[in-house]
Amino acid sequence: MRETNAPILTVENLSIAFGETEAVRGLSFEVPRGGTLAIVGESGSGKSVTSMAAMGLLKFTGGRVTSGAIRLHGKEGETAITGASEAALRRLRGNRISMIFQEPMTSLDPVFTIGSQIGEALKLHRGLGGRAARDEAARLLELVRLPNARAQLDRYPHQLSGGMRQRVMIAMAVSCRPDLLIADEPTTALDVTIQAQILQIIRDMQSEFGTSVVFISHDMGVVSEMADEIVVMRNGEMVETGRAEDVILRPKADYTRALMAAVPKIGAMQGSESPRKFDLPGQAAAEGGDHPAPERAEPLVRLDKVTTRYDITSGFFGRVSHRVHAAEDVSFEIHPGETLALVGESGSGKSTVGKTLQQLVRPVSGRILYRGTDILSLDPAERQRFKREIQYIFQDPYGSLNPRKTVKQSLTEPMATHGLLRDADAQVAELLTSVGLKSEHAGRYPHEFSGGQRQRIAIARALSVDPGLIIADEAVSALDVSVQAQVINLMMDIQARRGLAYLFISHDMAVVERVSHRVAVMYLGEIVEMGTRRQVFETPQHPYTKRLLRAVPVMDPTRPPERVTLTGDIPSPIRAIGDPRRSHGFVEVAPGHILADNHENFEKYREGIAS
Amino acid sequence: MPILSFILKRVIQAGFVLIAVTLFVSFAIRLTGDPAVMMLRESANVTPEDLERIREGLGLNRPFLVQYGDFIAGLVTGDLGQSFFRGAIAPLVSGALGATLLLALTSLAVSLLISIPLGIYAATHRGSFGDQLVRVLSLAGLSFPNFWLGIMLVLIFSVTLRWLPPSGFTGPQSLIMPAVTIGVILTSTNLRIVRTTMLDVLSSQFIMVARAKGLSQTKVVYKHALRNSSIALVTYLGLQFGSLMGGLVVVELVFNWPGMGTLAIEAIAQRDYPILQTVISILAVLIVAVNLLVDLTYMLLDPRIRLE
Numbered sequence: 050m051r052e053t054n055a056p057i058l059t060v061e062n063l064s065i066a067f068g069e070t071e072a073v074r075g076l077s078f079e080v081p082r083g084g085t086l087a088i089v090g091e092s093g094s095g096k097s098v099t100s101m102a103a104m105g106l107l108k109f110t111g112g113r114v115t116s117g118a119i120r121l122h123g124k125e126g127e128t129a130i131t132g133a134s135e136a137a138l139r140r141l142r143g144n145r146i147s148m149i150f151q152e153p154m155t156s157l158d159p160v161f162t163i164g165s166q167i168g169e170a171l172k173l174h175r176g177l178g179g180r181a182a183r184d185e186a187a188r189l190l191e192l193v194r195l196p197n198a199r200a201q202l203d204r205y206p207h208q209l210s211g212g213m214r215q216r217v218m219i220a221m222a223v224s225c226r227p228d229l230l231i232a233d234e235p236t237t238a239l240d241v242t243i244q245a246q247i248l249q250i251i252r253d254m255q256s257e258f259g260t261s262v263v264f265i266s267h268d269m270g271v272v273s274e275m276a277d278e279i280v281v282m283r284n285g286e287m288v289e290t291g292r293a294e295d296v297i298l299r300p301k302a303d304y305t306r307a308l309m310a311a312v313p314k315i316g317a318m319q320g321s322e323s324p325r326k327f328d329l330p331g332q333a334a335a336e337g338g339d340h341p342a343p344e345r346a347e348p349l350v351r352l353d354k355v356t357t358r359y360d361i362t363s364g365f366f367g368r369v370s371h372r373v374h375a376a377e378d379v380s381f382e383i384h385p386g387e388t389l390a391l392v393g394e395s396g397s398g399k400s401t402v403g404k405t406l407q408q409l410v411r412p413v414s415g416r417i418l419y420r421g422t423d424i425l426s427l428d429p430a431e432r433q434r435f436k437r438e439i440q441y442i443f444q445d446p447y448g449s450l451n452p453r454k455t456v457k458q459s460l461t462e463p464m465a466t467h468g469l470l471r472d473a474d475a476q477v478a479e480l481l482t483s484v485g486l487k488s489e490h491a492g493r494y495p496h497e498f499s500g501g502q503r504q505r506i507a508i509a510r511a512l513s514v515d516p517g518l519i520i521a522d523e524a525v526s527a528l529d530v531s532v533q534a535q536v537i538n539l540m541m542d543i544q545a546r547r548g549l550a551y552l553f554i555s556h557d558m559a560v561v562e563r564v565s566h567r568v569a570v571m572y573l574g575e576i577v578e579m580g581t582r583r584q585v586f587e588t589p590q591h592p593y594t595k596r597l598l599r600a601v602p603v604m605d606p607t608r609p610p611e612r613v614t615l616t617g618d619i620p621s622p623i624r625a626i627g628d629p630r631r632s633h634g635f636v637e638v639a640p641g642h643i644l645a646d647n648h649e650n651f652e653k654y655r656e657g658i659a660s
Numbered sequence: 661m662p663i664l665s666f667i668l669k670r671v672i673q674a675g676f677v678l679i680a681v682t683l684f685v686s687f688a689i690r691l692t693g694d695p696a697v698m699m700l701r702e703s704a705n706v707t708p709e710d711l712e713r714i715r716e717g718l719g720l721n722r723p724f725l726v727q728y729g730d731f732i733a734g735l736v737t738g739d740l741g742q743s744f745f746r747g748a749i750a751p752l753v754s755g756a757l758g759a760t761l762l763l764a765l766t767s768l769a770v771s772l773l774i775s776i777p778l779g780i781y782a783a784t785h786r787g788s789f790g791d792q793l794v795r796v797l798s799l800a801g802l803s804f805p806n807f808w809l810g811i812m813l814v815l816i817f818s819v820t821l822r823w824l825p826p827s828g829f830t831g832p833q834s835l836i837m838p839a840v841t842i843g844v845i846l847t848s849t850n851l852r853i854v855r856t857t858m859l860d861v862l863s864s865q866f867i868m869v870a871r872a873k874g875l876s877q878t879k880v881v882y883k884h885a886l887r888n889s890s891i892a893l894v895t896y897l898g899l900q901f902g903s904l905m906g907g908l909v910v911v912e913l914v915f916n917w918p919g920m921g922t923l924a925i926e927a928i929a930q931r932d933y934p935i936l937q938t939v940i941s942i943l944a945v946l947i948v949a950v951n952l953l954v955d956l957t958y959m960l961l962d963p964r965i966r967l968e
Contacts, residue, residue, distance in 0.1 A: 104872055106868065106871055106872060109868065109871060135877075139874045139875075139876060140874065141874070142871070142872055142873065142874035143872060143873035143874035143875075144874055147872065147873075148869075148872045150865055150868070150869060150872075152865055155864060155865040155866060156865050156866055156869050157866055157869070158866040158869075158870065158884050158887075158888065159866070159888070159962070159963070159964060160887050160888055160891075160961065160962060160963060161884075161887075169870075169873060169875060169879075170873045170874070173873065173874055173875065174874060205963040205964070205967060207963070207964045207967075208967065218869070221873070364665060365665040365668060365669060
């Protein structure tokens, strides 16, 4: 009777409010049966709130639907979600509509086993208990290709990695063959190679169960790989909707066009020697010509076989039994005015290298030369002076500024520490203007600023002591894409003006391609490939670099998604004391392009570590 | 294996704590005055020889460490020795300990029976009239000094209404007023702890996931949220036990309850070192043991500790 191509979910004129504040206004869309609708937007756009409304979970977040309707047209006929009783919604949730959340690390209850948590849904909606539930749970975990599925049932969430937990979440979500699966930023917290695997599993589940999907994301690359249709949201309203291909390739609304311009696209820099700013509407296009090339004469910083390890103690006497091999024999140079990008996934040791360079942790061996001086051999007082030369910008602009200090206090503190304070007001005003803020912002507190503005303040603080090198540790990762583009442009302007060098630590290959002169790829504490940006991105040699680049979602809706092989997790850099060293040498494949000599037998090397 | 080494570590730590506490108590008591002088204060014509004879009789002229060693040996073997003025210590202390534990456990049970359901109600109905009422009552309960509350209860229920015995221990009905007095204070703080930890856990993502599975409010709250907040609650109860013991002393005095507090106060008045030493040491053992128990309970409640 029902039309088979009727939408699975219809949202009509939906408005949502939190107290007096409207979060969503007059939103209407339809989710195609068996297809995927992506809702994209930046923070505060109302995309997650909409998904909570579709689950009937809005009241638990403090929000309420003020007008409009959401209807599900599932296997069991039409059901109104807005206005339904809690009892009716409970029969729907986890059964006809289910959801995967953003943070796999906190999505599972830490005190119950995986098996019992999957079993709950099976018992509730399918009446399975005991052995039957256990068998079914094991089968579901096999479907999401969790290794040793049956053995995982008795494990607790903390014993699983983020990628594995997200697979458990997916298994739980599809356990009752839902009509609709809502995935709210399901891969945002995951590494890019793990993200590719999770996206693959979601697609597989979709074809296995014929489930329709609402996919919520801020990442246009991911959306482009997953979506049939797209809804673009901004400030609670729909800006544009249409087929994925049309929205991505031929955006109509100004906002969508600006959003697309701000998205770093991997491969966009092919053939270009120097980094390039983003062309943002309303901003002067790349200031006259190319971004300046670094001075090649004498390196500003040179790391020579730097090794940093953390001890892990265990047993009754707290003896050191294992070590985290966070950075092993890391060597590279950064020249004045140069951006060296350090890329890698979690546990690759990229942040440890930054912290070692900033003297926040002491390496177990190796040398750090700053303009030819070995910093580590200096006495503490002199070493303190060198701290001024290297400044740090952290990932989280909310956590890295003291909430009880005004901007002026935050900016003058490092200057006072290093004896550079002369005319505080004038110096602060100059710093603020140089990062695109106003001098009257000096008396305000961090909570009065947005994330992007706070990151600008953090940059101003780093600049306040006039350093030679700034370590930007995932400095733009937490920002919305349009803000991210602005902050990157700012960092590049400052580099062009001051001849500053950056160590740009990031997991985001597309951003790295945009900003860097040279790139070093790290894997389990070691550099596996290093070269100019073009060498690494256009002629990658190491299998790991290739896999990393392949895993990056490409914003090209005409290209069918590539099947990824499920290689599982990144092995751990923790090794027992007395474990044989598994270090490798390097070969130079082209001038300046060096490669770990394990590239031919990398898979064996990898499995050797993982086992 | 890591579990055994965890337990062993805690037991050894507890041992050191007990040695430090007993050593300090034994030493400090001796600084407060000479019992021989106290005993003969009322008598006339006291000669130094008289004092010496009494010290000899009480064993006070031996070196401090010998006295301390004797005392510890007694504690370990259960032979608690003689008090200065009241005969054998063992029966005195065991009676008092029983009375104190009875009072402590009853008031703890009363407070948990009230604070857990009320705290959960307040957390799940945040901002409602009931929640406000719970918060006001809990603040009011915290604001009473416990001895004042005890005196008020005595005035109302013993003096005016004559329903309950005003003091001492004459039967189960004697337990009611002291237990309510301490229970009110405990309930007020526990209520806040339950409410806060429940609110904290209820805002976790895994609670939203549990709701998204379609679980009922009862399952979400009593299975997932309560189990998780019990970890924080147990920690707090362990810490609370120490101050509960301290608070008991005052309430025991008000109701003339024959517990450890009353015994300790009497011993202080008489400079009866052996009793005081024993009472304080046993309370210390009790507190250390309870905290050890808390550590072990963690392992039951939290797989992240058990399977680390």
